[in-house]
Amino acid sequence: MPFGADAVGLLVESHEGRPTKIEGNPDHPSSLGATNVFAQASVLNLYDPDRAQTVTKFGEIQTWSLFVESAQALAAGLKGSNGAGFRILTVLSLHPRSRHRFSRS
Numbered sequence: 526m527p528f529g530a531d532a533v534g535l536l537v538e539s540h541e542g543r544p545t546k547i548e549g550n551p552d553h554p555s556s557l558g559a560t561n562v563f564a565q566a567s568v569l570n571l572y573d574p575d576r577a578q579t580v581t582k583f584g585e586i587q588t589w590s591l592f593v594e595s596a597q598a599l600a601a602g603l604k605g606s607n608g609a610g611f612r613i614l615t616v617l618s619l620h621p622r623s624r625h626r627f628s629r630s
Contacts, residue, residue: 533564537571544571 534553538546547568551558580592603611 533560535560535564537568544568 532555534550534556536548536550537544538548545568547560547564549556549559549564556564580587580589582591582595603609
């Protein structure tokens with residue numbers, strides 16, 4: 526869960542596709558198993574009945590394996606250009622590991 530310029534590791538329990546309980550992830554270095562009031566309240570924002578339930582391509586339902594194949598083919602094509610032209614849209618993160626992961630060589 527994004528929290529300011531960082532993230533909080535969470536575990537979410539769900540029933541029938543709806544999130545019902547949030548707890549801190551004990552394996553995440555930021556939360557160490559704890560949560561705060563903001564994380565607990567975020568359970569209300571997690572359920573979106575309009576969220577996609579399937580993988581689609583140009584509006585047509587596709588299989589997950591087809592998505593993986595397409596992603597691997599895209600990655601292979603970018604390998605020759607060192608990823609030139611590839612972009613990732615994400616929220617700002619000031620965490621050192623994220624900065625290193627997304628830094629340019």
